[in-house]
Amino acid sequence: MPYTADGPERRESSEKLRARIPGWGADLDPKDRPSVPRERFDPGATGAHWDFPERQPEKWPRERSIEHKFLTPVFGTSTPPRGLSGAMRKFAYRRYSEARAAHWLILLASDRVDAIESHLRSLASMHPDNPVTETGILSELTRHGYSSRFGTKRADVKHHWMDPILVAGPWLAVGALAYIAVTSRARRE
Structure with a gap:
């Protein structure tokens, strides 16, 4: 079981597994396995002073x-x-x-x-959020935005055309809806 100091339980013995599964146990010899030192079960070597870690409270x-x-x-x-x-x-x-x-x-x-x-x-x-400053569009004009994108082999250059649509599109849509709502209300009055 994870998060405990107990080692895993063996369900079947090596002999039973070797009899049932052809080729089982080919890597049991420690000389053939480079990960043997890491797999050694020695709770004292880790310096852990607990059997199960203290649980964080759920809020x-x-x-x-x-x-x-x-x-x-x-x-x-x-x-x-x-x-x-x-x-x-x-x-x-x-x-x-x-x-x-x-x-x-x-x-x-x-x-x-x-x-x-x-x-x-x-x-x-x-x-409200400020899309001009929060999207970094000003840094494109002042921090070599154009030269960092073109003339290089950047992988994201192919989708640059859609970035303004994805960033500004929702804001323009909300603005258009607000304009339509205000003008339709003004016509009714």
Whole structure:
């Protein structure tokens, strides 16, 4: 079991495995195995003074993979799950194994939803994000942006044409929707 000082349990003896599986045990001779010194079970050599590490307290129910019995003793707490993105993350961990593509695709989508939620929160707080300074567009003009991109063999040059669309597109769409809403309200009055 991980996170304990106990060694793994042997389920079958070497003789039974060798009889059942042809060629089993070909690497049992320590001279044939370069990793033998690392595999030696010696808890005293590590300097660990615990049998099981002290567990970090959970401030909220954490997401954990369905493959694991419990959370690791230490885990990240930088981004507590909240809103729709948090519900999507919880669903991905509760429903799908980490070996499934659906698990990771839902997590990727929840990151995008979290970015949108953050932008909406910044707009609602009356301190909206500043896309001009936060995207680094000013540094493109003052820090050799053009010369660092062209004339070199950078791999990301092929998608530079779509970067302004991805960065400025949502802001322009929100501005257009706000303009349409204001003008339609002004016409009604």
